[in-house]
Amino acid sequence: MLKHRLITALILIPLVIAALFLLPPLGFALVTLAVCMLAAWEWGQLAGFAARSQRIWLAIICGFLLALMMLSVPAYHHSVHPLQISGPLWLSLVWWLTALLLVLFYPGSAALWRNSRPLRLFFGLLTIVPFFWGMVALRQLGYEQNPFIGAWWLLYVMLLVWGADSGAYIFGKLFGKHKLAPKVSPGKTWEGLFGGLVTSAVISWxxxxxxxxxxxxxxxxxxxxxxxxxxxxxxxxxxxxxxxAGIKDSGHLIPGHGGILDRIDSLTAAVPVFACLMLLVF
Structure with missing residues (x-):
């Protein structure tokens, strides 16, 4: 398993960096849209859609929605302020604050959404759509002055998240004693969280x-x-x-890593929150 994870990581990381720096904003947006469609396909399982055809339609509808939003933004408009972009970014702050409450009060909070497929689908939209626009907004940042500014910002956020994840894993293994959220993810510890923050602080510096x-x-x-x-x-x-949903991995698209959602779950929250704070708040 570890061998597969390392091989896959060595293949995927250069591809991600190449996409960041070599693709123009439109090409990058289309690649991100494809990733979001795969994420929507996997979210269908979390929402309770067991049939393959249902999840395919869910992915298609998600892609169609994002494409419509893209087409509604003028091609020359690289600002973050159009409602199609700023709206989902502001909404991401509301959603992740809500998600924090759902996690803190789990499993009691699950009674509110466990039997509601539309609500679970809505949670998926609140996760995927702001992630898409956070990626796009950061990539096109300052593109007219320097086409690589946005790529550096996105790489920064990704390294920040990957570094925090690695630091949390190492510190958790070495020093982890106090569970962070035992009812949700028993493997995570407060010591791991602290280690992740320290690692990300070094990367930021x-x-x-x-x-x-x-x-x-x-x-x-x-x-x-x-x-x-x-x-x-x-x-x-x-x-x-x-x-x-009673599943271990969201999918099996990435050997040794599970599904797309398993790899981008941290980024789906970090990217839109960072983009909203950096581009709209500050």
Whole structure:
């Protein structure tokens, strides 16, 4: 299993970085749209759709919705302020605060949505649509002045989340004693969370020192901490939905890593929260 995970990671990481820096905004948006369609396909299982045909339709409808939203934004408009972009980003803050309450009060909170397929589908939209626009908004940031500014920002957020995840795993294995959310994900500990924050702080310092992000250090620190905490919440939220669905992995598309949602669950929360704070709040 570990061998498969390492091989897959060595293949996927260069592909992700290449997509960030080599694809134009439209090409990157289309690749992100395809990833979101695969995520919607997997979310169908979390929402209670057992039939393959139902989940295919769910993926198609999700892709159609995102495409319509893209087409409604003028091609020359690279601002984050159109309602099609800013609306989902603001909504992401509301959703992840709500998800925090659902996780904190689980399993009691599950009584509110456990038997409601439409509500679980709605939760999926609140997860996938803001993630899409967070990715797109950050990638097109400052594109007219420098086509790589947005790519550096996205790489920063991804490294922040991956670093926090790795730091949490290592610190949790070495020092983990106090469970973070035992009813949702028994393997996560407070020591692991602290280790993840320390690791992400080092990454943030290195990026701020050697990469021209051009942002006030205090702003970067606050947005980064919020993004890391959101990434943990995104992981816990998906674990909660998988626990209710009675499944271990959201899918089997990535050898050794499970499904698409299993790989991007942290990013689905971190990216839109970071984008909203950085681009709309600050």
């Amino acid at each position: 290195l990026f701020g020192r050697y990469v021209p992000l051009n942002v006030a250090p205090v702003t970067l620190l606050f947005c980064s901490v919020m993004a890391v905490l959101a990434s943990v919440l995104g992981d816990l939220t998906e674990s909660m939905f998988k626990r209710e």
